[in-house]
Amino acid sequence: MSEPWWAGASAAPPPAAPNDGAGAPRAPWMPPPGVEVRGQSQQLGQYVGGAEAPAREAVAAATRQLQDRLQQVQASPQWQQYQQRHGDQPWQGSSQAATQSQRTQGTPRRPPAGAPAQAGVTGPTGAASPAQQPTEPWVVGLGVLGFFLVVGAIAFIAFVASGWIGQWGLASDECVRGGGAWECLVNPGLRTQVLLPVVAMFAAFALARAAGVERKQRRGIGYLYALVGYAVLGLAWVVGAGS
Amino acid sequence: MSIFDPYDRSQPVTPGLNTGSQTQVSTLDAVPTGELRAGRYRSGALSALAPLLGYLTLLVSLLAGTGSLAATELCRRGRVSAPACEAEPTQLVLVPLAMLVVGLVAATIGGSLAKRRKAASALVVLAGGALAMWALVSWFTGSVLGLPLF
Numbered sequence: 263m264s265e266p267w268w269a270g271a272s273a274a275p276p277p278a279a280p281n282d283g284a285g286a287p288r289a290p291w292m293p294p295p296g297v298e299v300r301g302q303s304q305q306l307g308q309y310v311g312g313a314e315a316p317a318r319e320a321v322a323a324a325t326r327q328l329q330d331r332l333q334q335v336q337a338s339p340q341w342q343q344y345q346q347r348h349g350d351q352p353w354q355g356s357s358q359a360a361t362q363s364q365r366t367q368g369t370p371r372r373p374p375a376g377a378p379a380q381a382g383v384t385g386p387t388g389a390a391s392p393a394q395q396p397t398e399p400w401v402v403g404l405g406v407l408g409f410f411l412v413v414g415a416i417a418f419i420a421f422v423a424s425g426w427i428g429q430w431g432l433a434s435d436e437c438v439r440g441g442g443a444w445e446c447l448v449n450p451g452l453r454t455q456v457l458l459p460v461v462a463m464f465a466a467f468a469l470a471r472a473a474g475v476e477r478k479q480r481r482g483i484g485y486l487y488a489l490v491g492y493a494v495l496g497l498a499w500v501v502g503a504g505s
Numbered sequence: 506m507s508i509f510d511p512y513d514r515s516q517p518v519t520p521g522l523n524t525g526s527q528t529q530v531s532t533l534d535a536v537p538t539g540e541l542r543a544g545r546y547r548s549g550a551l552s553a554l555a556p557l558l559g560y561l562t563l564l565v566s567l568l569a570g571t572g573s574l575a576a577t578e579l580c581r582r583g584r585v586s587a588p589a590c591e592a593e594p595t596q597l598v599l600v601p602l603a604m605l606v607v608g609l610v611a612a613t614i615g616g617s618l619a620k621r622r623k624a625a626s627a628l629v630v631l632a633g634g635a636l637a638m639w640a641l642v643s644w645f646t647g648s649v650l651g652l653p654l655f
Contacts, residue, residue, distance in 0.1 A: 471552060481546070
Protein backbone atom coordinates (compact mmCIF):
# COMPACT_ATOMS: atom_id res chain seq x y z
CA MET A 263 0.00 0.00 0.00
CA SER A 264 2.16 2.80 -1.19
CA GLU A 265 -0.50 5.00 -2.54
CA PRO A 266 -3.89 5.84 -1.23
CA TRP A 267 -6.69 4.16 -3.03
CA TRP A 268 -7.97 7.28 -4.62
CA ALA A 269 -4.73 8.04 -6.16
CA GLY A 270 -5.29 5.60 -8.93
CA ALA A 271 -8.61 6.97 -9.83
CA SER A 272 -8.91 9.04 -12.82
CA ALA A 273 -8.64 12.67 -12.24
CA ALA A 274 -11.89 13.26 -14.00
CA PRO A 275 -14.28 15.44 -12.01
CA PRO A 276 -17.48 13.84 -10.74
CA PRO A 277 -20.29 13.81 -13.21
CA ALA A 278 -22.09 17.06 -13.34
CA ALA A 279 -25.47 17.36 -11.71
CA PRO A 280 -28.31 17.03 -14.12
CA ASN A 281 -29.27 20.33 -15.24
CA ASP A 282 -32.82 21.10 -15.98
CA GLY A 283 -33.94 23.73 -18.28
CA ALA A 284 -34.23 26.34 -15.52
CA GLY A 285 -30.48 26.54 -15.28
CA ALA A 286 -30.04 25.77 -11.60
CA PRO A 287 -28.43 22.47 -10.86
CA ARG A 288 -30.66 20.03 -9.11
CA ALA A 289 -29.57 17.54 -6.47
CA PRO A 290 -29.45 13.95 -7.71
CA TRP A 291 -31.92 12.71 -5.10
CA MET A 292 -34.60 14.99 -6.31
CA PRO A 293 -37.03 13.33 -8.66
CA PRO A 294 -36.49 13.99 -12.32
CA PRO A 295 -38.42 16.77 -13.92
CA GLY A 296 -41.87 16.05 -15.08
CA VAL A 297 -42.78 13.84 -12.15
CA GLU A 298 -45.34 15.37 -9.84
CA VAL A 299 -44.78 14.14 -6.32
CA ARG A 300 -46.82 15.63 -3.53
CA GLY A 301 -45.02 16.27 -0.28
CA GLN A 302 -45.95 14.67 3.06
CA SER A 303 -48.36 17.39 4.04
CA GLN A 304 -49.82 17.20 0.56
CA GLN A 305 -50.10 13.43 0.82
CA LEU A 306 -51.83 13.74 4.15
CA GLY A 307 -54.10 16.40 2.83
CA GLN A 308 -56.85 13.89 2.20
CA TYR A 309 -56.92 13.17 5.93
CA VAL A 310 -56.10 16.52 7.41
CA GLY A 311 -57.84 18.93 5.20
CA GLY A 312 -60.38 16.68 3.66
CA ALA A 313 -61.55 14.88 6.77
CA GLU A 314 -63.03 17.90 8.49
CA ALA A 315 -66.03 18.17 6.29
CA PRO A 316 -67.47 14.67 6.72
CA ALA A 317 -66.59 14.72 10.42
CA ARG A 318 -68.38 17.99 10.93
CA GLU A 319 -71.42 16.70 9.12
CA ALA A 320 -71.44 13.54 11.18
CA VAL A 321 -71.02 15.43 14.44
CA ALA A 322 -73.83 17.77 13.51
CA ALA A 323 -76.07 14.85 12.65
CA ALA A 324 -75.27 13.10 15.92
CA THR A 325 -75.89 16.28 17.88
CA ARG A 326 -79.28 16.65 16.24
CA GLN A 327 -80.06 13.05 17.10
CA LEU A 328 -79.03 13.60 20.69
CA GLN A 329 -81.11 16.72 21.00
CA ASP A 330 -84.14 14.90 19.64
CA ARG A 331 -83.55 12.08 22.07
CA LEU A 332 -83.12 14.54 24.94
CA GLN A 333 -86.42 16.17 24.11
CA GLN A 334 -88.09 12.77 23.96
CA VAL A 335 -86.73 11.78 27.35
CA GLN A 336 -87.63 15.06 29.00
CA ALA A 337 -91.16 14.75 27.72
CA SER A 338 -91.53 11.21 28.98
CA PRO A 339 -93.45 10.49 32.20
CA GLN A 340 -90.58 8.50 33.65
CA TRP A 341 -88.37 11.58 33.62
CA GLN A 342 -91.09 13.58 35.35
CA GLN A 343 -91.29 10.94 38.07
CA TYR A 344 -87.54 10.87 38.44
CA GLN A 345 -87.34 14.63 38.74
CA GLN A 346 -90.05 14.69 41.34
CA ARG A 347 -88.27 12.13 43.41
CA HIS A 348 -84.73 13.23 43.13
CA GLY A 349 -84.93 16.90 42.32
CA ASP A 350 -82.75 18.74 39.91
CA GLN A 351 -79.47 17.56 41.34
CA PRO A 352 -79.69 13.81 41.56
CA TRP A 353 -75.96 13.52 41.94
CA GLN A 354 -75.92 15.21 45.29
CA GLY A 355 -76.69 13.28 48.44
CA SER A 356 -77.26 9.97 46.80
CA SER A 357 -77.80 8.16 50.11
CA GLN A 358 -80.45 10.68 51.10
CA ALA A 359 -82.16 10.29 47.80
CA ALA A 360 -81.93 6.56 48.11
CA THR A 361 -83.43 6.46 51.57
CA GLN A 362 -86.06 8.93 50.59
CA SER A 363 -86.95 6.93 47.54
CA GLN A 364 -86.96 3.83 49.75
CA ARG A 365 -89.44 5.49 52.05
CA THR A 366 -91.66 6.80 49.30
CA GLN A 367 -91.61 3.46 47.59
CA GLY A 368 -92.42 1.65 50.78
CA THR A 369 -95.37 3.78 51.85
CA PRO A 370 -97.87 2.65 49.25
CA ARG A 371 -97.24 -0.97 50.13
CA ARG A 372 -97.11 -0.93 53.88
CA PRO A 373 -100.29 -0.33 55.84
CA PRO A 374 -100.47 2.93 57.78
CA ALA A 375 -99.88 0.98 61.00
CA GLY A 376 -96.33 0.50 59.86
CA ALA A 377 -95.71 4.20 59.65
CA PRO A 378 -95.22 4.74 63.41
CA ALA A 379 -92.03 2.79 63.14
CA GLN A 380 -90.61 5.85 61.50
CA ALA A 381 -92.52 8.27 63.67
CA GLY A 382 -89.47 10.14 64.83
CA VAL A 383 -88.56 11.40 61.38
CA THR A 384 -90.78 13.58 59.27
CA GLY A 385 -89.11 13.57 55.92
CA PRO A 386 -90.43 15.32 52.87
CA THR A 387 -92.76 13.26 50.76
CA GLY A 388 -92.27 12.56 47.12
CA ALA A 389 -94.29 15.62 46.16
CA ALA A 390 -91.56 17.99 47.27
CA SER A 391 -90.76 20.80 44.91
CA PRO A 392 -88.26 19.53 42.40
CA ALA A 393 -86.21 22.70 42.52
CA GLN A 394 -85.31 22.08 46.18
CA GLN A 395 -82.78 19.49 47.08
CA PRO A 396 -84.52 16.97 49.37
CA THR A 397 -82.85 16.96 52.77
CA GLU A 398 -83.67 14.61 55.62
CA PRO A 399 -83.68 15.67 59.19
CA TRP A 400 -81.20 14.08 61.49
CA VAL A 401 -82.57 11.37 63.78
CA VAL A 402 -82.62 13.19 67.08
CA GLY A 403 -81.25 11.50 70.16
CA LEU A 404 -80.50 8.14 68.61
CA GLY A 405 -76.80 8.45 69.29
CA VAL A 406 -77.45 9.17 72.96
CA LEU A 407 -79.85 6.24 73.18
CA GLY A 408 -77.29 3.91 71.67
CA PHE A 409 -74.57 5.15 73.98
CA PHE A 410 -76.69 4.62 77.09
CA LEU A 411 -77.71 1.20 75.81
CA VAL A 412 -74.09 0.09 75.71
CA VAL A 413 -73.24 1.72 79.02
CA GLY A 414 -76.37 0.26 80.58
CA ALA A 415 -75.51 -3.24 79.39
CA ILE A 416 -72.05 -3.02 80.90
CA ALA A 417 -73.46 -1.60 84.12
CA PHE A 418 -76.06 -4.36 84.27
CA ILE A 419 -73.37 -7.02 84.06
CA ALA A 420 -70.99 -5.24 86.40
CA PHE A 421 -73.42 -4.38 89.18
CA VAL A 422 -76.45 -6.62 88.92
CA ALA A 423 -75.48 -9.83 87.21
CA SER A 424 -72.08 -10.13 88.82
CA GLY A 425 -73.75 -10.84 92.14
CA TRP A 426 -75.83 -13.59 90.58
CA ILE A 427 -72.85 -15.15 88.82
CA GLY A 428 -70.81 -15.14 91.99
CA GLN A 429 -73.66 -16.69 93.87
CA TRP A 430 -74.08 -19.41 91.29
CA GLY A 431 -70.36 -20.09 91.26
CA LEU A 432 -70.16 -20.55 95.02
CA ALA A 433 -73.20 -22.80 95.08
CA SER A 434 -71.98 -25.01 92.26
CA ASP A 435 -68.54 -25.23 93.81
CA GLU A 436 -70.00 -26.41 97.09
CA CYS A 437 -72.15 -28.90 95.22
CA VAL A 438 -69.27 -30.32 93.27
CA ARG A 439 -67.11 -30.63 96.35
CA GLY A 440 -69.99 -32.37 98.05
CA GLY A 441 -69.99 -35.07 95.45
CA GLY A 442 -72.30 -33.83 92.76
CA ALA A 443 -71.93 -34.17 89.04
CA TRP A 444 -73.45 -32.40 86.06
CA GLU A 445 -76.58 -31.27 87.85
CA CYS A 446 -74.50 -29.01 90.03
CA LEU A 447 -73.31 -27.14 86.97
CA VAL A 448 -76.07 -27.38 84.40
CA ASN A 449 -79.12 -26.22 86.30
CA PRO A 450 -81.77 -23.55 85.87
CA GLY A 451 -79.67 -21.14 87.85
CA LEU A 452 -77.04 -21.30 85.14
CA ARG A 453 -79.57 -20.54 82.45
CA THR A 454 -81.38 -17.64 84.06
CA GLN A 455 -78.71 -15.97 86.16
CA VAL A 456 -75.51 -16.58 84.27
CA LEU A 457 -76.18 -17.19 80.63
CA LEU A 458 -79.21 -14.97 80.14
CA PRO A 459 -77.56 -11.77 81.42
CA VAL A 460 -74.48 -12.39 79.29
CA VAL A 461 -76.54 -13.12 76.20
CA ALA A 462 -78.64 -10.05 76.94
CA MET A 463 -75.49 -7.94 77.11
CA PHE A 464 -74.33 -9.23 73.73
CA ALA A 465 -77.76 -8.65 72.27
CA ALA A 466 -77.72 -5.10 73.61
CA PHE A 467 -74.33 -4.48 71.98
CA ALA A 468 -75.56 -5.85 68.67
CA LEU A 469 -78.74 -3.80 68.78
CA ALA A 470 -76.79 -0.68 69.64
CA ARG A 471 -74.70 -1.29 66.56
CA ALA A 472 -77.87 -1.72 64.52
CA ALA A 473 -79.17 1.58 65.86
CA GLY A 474 -75.88 3.22 64.92
CA VAL A 475 -76.03 1.89 61.38
CA GLU A 476 -79.56 3.15 60.95
CA ARG A 477 -78.62 6.47 62.53
CA LYS A 478 -75.93 6.96 59.92
CA GLN A 479 -78.51 6.44 57.22
CA ARG A 480 -80.97 8.78 58.96
CA ARG A 481 -83.65 6.17 59.23
CA GLY A 482 -86.13 6.15 62.06
CA ILE A 483 -86.15 2.42 62.59
CA GLY A 484 -83.01 2.86 64.68
CA TYR A 485 -85.25 3.95 67.53
CA LEU A 486 -86.94 0.56 67.36
CA TYR A 487 -83.64 -1.29 67.60
CA ALA A 488 -82.58 0.77 70.62
CA LEU A 489 -85.94 0.15 72.25
CA VAL A 490 -85.63 -3.60 71.71
CA GLY A 491 -82.17 -3.48 73.26
CA TYR A 492 -83.49 -1.82 76.42
CA ALA A 493 -86.34 -4.33 76.51
CA VAL A 494 -83.93 -7.26 76.32
CA LEU A 495 -81.90 -5.88 79.21
CA GLY A 496 -85.03 -5.33 81.25
CA LEU A 497 -86.27 -8.83 80.52
CA ALA A 498 -82.98 -10.39 81.58
CA TRP A 499 -83.06 -8.39 84.82
CA VAL A 500 -86.60 -9.41 85.61
CA VAL A 501 -86.04 -13.09 84.85
CA GLY A 502 -82.76 -13.22 86.72
CA ALA A 503 -84.08 -11.48 89.78
CA GLY A 504 -87.17 -13.64 89.81
CA SER A 505 -85.37 -16.98 89.97
CA MET B 506 -51.45 6.14 5.73
CA SER B 507 -52.76 5.67 9.21
CA ILE B 508 -54.12 2.48 10.61
CA PHE B 509 -56.70 3.92 12.98
CA ASP B 510 -58.77 6.44 11.22
CA PRO B 511 -61.90 7.31 13.07
CA TYR B 512 -62.71 10.40 11.10
CA ASP B 513 -62.76 8.71 7.78
CA ARG B 514 -64.20 5.28 8.16
CA SER B 515 -66.25 4.52 11.24
CA GLN B 516 -67.90 7.60 12.53
CA PRO B 517 -69.00 7.40 16.14
CA VAL B 518 -72.71 7.75 16.63
CA THR B 519 -72.45 9.57 19.92
CA PRO B 520 -69.81 12.29 20.04
CA GLY B 521 -67.90 11.95 23.23
CA LEU B 522 -67.72 8.20 23.03
CA ASN B 523 -65.22 8.53 20.26
CA THR B 524 -63.81 5.07 20.19
CA GLY B 525 -64.56 4.36 16.60
CA SER B 526 -66.46 1.24 17.51
CA GLN B 527 -70.11 0.59 17.14
CA THR B 528 -71.10 0.73 20.78
CA GLN B 529 -74.45 2.35 21.08
CA VAL B 530 -74.34 3.48 24.66
CA SER B 531 -76.76 6.18 25.55
CA THR B 532 -76.56 7.86 28.89
CA LEU B 533 -79.99 9.35 28.47
CA ASP B 534 -82.08 6.22 28.63
CA ALA B 535 -84.97 6.21 30.99
CA VAL B 536 -83.94 5.73 34.57
CA PRO B 537 -85.63 2.74 36.20
CA THR B 538 -87.64 4.21 39.01
CA GLY B 539 -90.52 1.82 39.40
CA GLU B 540 -89.25 -1.21 41.18
CA LEU B 541 -87.31 -1.45 44.42
CA ARG B 542 -83.65 -1.58 43.59
CA ALA B 543 -81.60 -3.86 45.75
CA GLY B 544 -78.53 -2.69 47.58
CA ARG B 545 -79.54 0.89 48.24
CA TYR B 546 -79.18 0.94 51.99
CA ARG B 547 -77.53 -1.03 54.70
CA SER B 548 -79.80 -3.22 56.76
CA GLY B 549 -79.50 -2.47 60.45
CA ALA B 550 -80.90 -5.83 61.48
CA LEU B 551 -78.27 -7.73 59.55
CA SER B 552 -75.61 -5.40 60.89
CA ALA B 553 -76.76 -6.53 64.33
CA LEU B 554 -77.03 -10.22 63.60
CA ALA B 555 -73.48 -10.62 62.38
CA PRO B 556 -71.76 -9.38 65.54
CA LEU B 557 -74.35 -11.19 67.60
CA LEU B 558 -73.35 -14.44 65.94
CA GLY B 559 -69.73 -13.60 66.66
CA TYR B 560 -70.34 -12.84 70.33
CA LEU B 561 -72.45 -15.96 70.80
CA THR B 562 -69.77 -18.02 69.07
CA LEU B 563 -67.20 -16.76 71.55
CA LEU B 564 -69.52 -17.51 74.45
CA VAL B 565 -70.48 -20.94 73.19
CA SER B 566 -66.98 -22.07 72.41
CA LEU B 567 -65.83 -20.83 75.80
CA LEU B 568 -68.61 -22.78 77.46
CA ALA B 569 -67.84 -25.87 75.43
CA GLY B 570 -64.19 -25.66 76.39
CA THR B 571 -65.10 -25.20 80.03
CA GLY B 572 -67.49 -28.10 79.71
CA SER B 573 -64.69 -30.26 78.36
CA LEU B 574 -62.52 -29.34 81.33
CA ALA B 575 -65.33 -30.00 83.76
CA ALA B 576 -66.10 -33.32 82.08
CA THR B 577 -62.47 -34.34 82.31
CA GLU B 578 -62.38 -33.47 85.99
CA LEU B 579 -65.64 -35.22 86.79
CA CYS B 580 -64.59 -38.28 84.84
CA ARG B 581 -61.34 -38.36 86.71
CA ARG B 582 -63.22 -38.36 89.98
CA GLY B 583 -65.47 -41.05 88.66
CA ARG B 584 -68.76 -39.23 89.09
CA VAL B 585 -69.85 -39.14 85.50
CA SER B 586 -70.19 -41.91 82.98
CA ALA B 587 -70.36 -40.00 79.77
CA PRO B 588 -68.87 -40.66 76.39
CA ALA B 589 -66.47 -37.89 77.29
CA CYS B 590 -64.71 -40.24 79.64
CA GLU B 591 -63.70 -42.53 76.80
CA ALA B 592 -63.25 -39.81 74.25
CA GLU B 593 -59.86 -38.77 73.10
CA PRO B 594 -58.61 -35.58 74.73
CA THR B 595 -57.91 -34.12 71.32
CA GLN B 596 -61.57 -34.37 70.46
CA LEU B 597 -62.53 -32.51 73.59
CA VAL B 598 -60.12 -29.74 72.65
CA LEU B 599 -60.61 -29.58 68.92
CA VAL B 600 -64.39 -29.48 68.80
CA PRO B 601 -64.67 -26.23 70.78
CA LEU B 602 -61.95 -24.76 68.59
CA ALA B 603 -63.88 -25.85 65.51
CA MET B 604 -66.97 -24.16 66.88
CA LEU B 605 -64.96 -20.98 67.35
CA VAL B 606 -63.57 -21.04 63.83
CA VAL B 607 -66.83 -21.88 62.11
CA GLY B 608 -68.80 -19.29 64.00
CA LEU B 609 -66.28 -16.48 63.61
CA VAL B 610 -65.77 -17.14 59.91
CA ALA B 611 -69.50 -17.14 59.27
CA ALA B 612 -69.96 -13.98 61.33
CA THR B 613 -67.13 -12.19 59.51
CA ILE B 614 -68.33 -13.13 56.05
CA GLY B 615 -71.92 -12.31 56.89
CA GLY B 616 -70.92 -9.01 58.41
CA SER B 617 -68.90 -7.91 55.42
CA LEU B 618 -71.72 -8.90 53.09
CA ALA B 619 -74.17 -6.91 55.17
CA LYS B 620 -71.82 -3.94 55.02
CA ARG B 621 -71.75 -4.13 51.26
CA ARG B 622 -75.52 -4.02 51.08
CA LYS B 623 -75.91 -7.59 49.93
CA ALA B 624 -78.70 -8.47 52.28
CA ALA B 625 -79.76 -11.81 50.82
CA SER B 626 -76.25 -13.25 50.78
CA ALA B 627 -75.59 -11.96 54.28
CA LEU B 628 -78.77 -13.56 55.54
CA VAL B 629 -77.91 -16.87 53.94
CA VAL B 630 -74.41 -16.90 55.37
CA LEU B 631 -75.52 -15.90 58.86
CA ALA B 632 -78.33 -18.45 58.90
CA GLY B 633 -75.96 -21.14 57.69
CA GLY B 634 -73.44 -20.22 60.35
CA ALA B 635 -76.05 -20.25 63.08
CA LEU B 636 -77.32 -23.62 61.88
CA ALA B 637 -73.83 -25.05 61.82
CA MET B 638 -73.19 -23.75 65.33
CA TRP B 639 -76.43 -25.22 66.59
CA ALA B 640 -75.60 -28.60 65.07
CA LEU B 641 -72.10 -28.60 66.55
CA VAL B 642 -73.26 -27.53 69.98
CA SER B 643 -76.09 -30.01 70.17
CA TRP B 644 -73.83 -32.83 68.99
CA PHE B 645 -71.07 -31.91 71.39
CA THR B 646 -73.22 -31.54 74.45
CA GLY B 647 -75.38 -34.53 73.63
CA SER B 648 -73.05 -37.16 72.29
CA VAL B 649 -69.75 -36.21 73.81
CA LEU B 650 -70.51 -34.60 77.13
CA GLY B 651 -73.76 -36.43 77.76
CA LEU B 652 -75.67 -33.32 78.72
CA PRO B 653 -79.00 -31.93 77.74
CA LEU B 654 -78.64 -28.84 75.63
CA PHE B 655 -78.76 -25.62 77.61
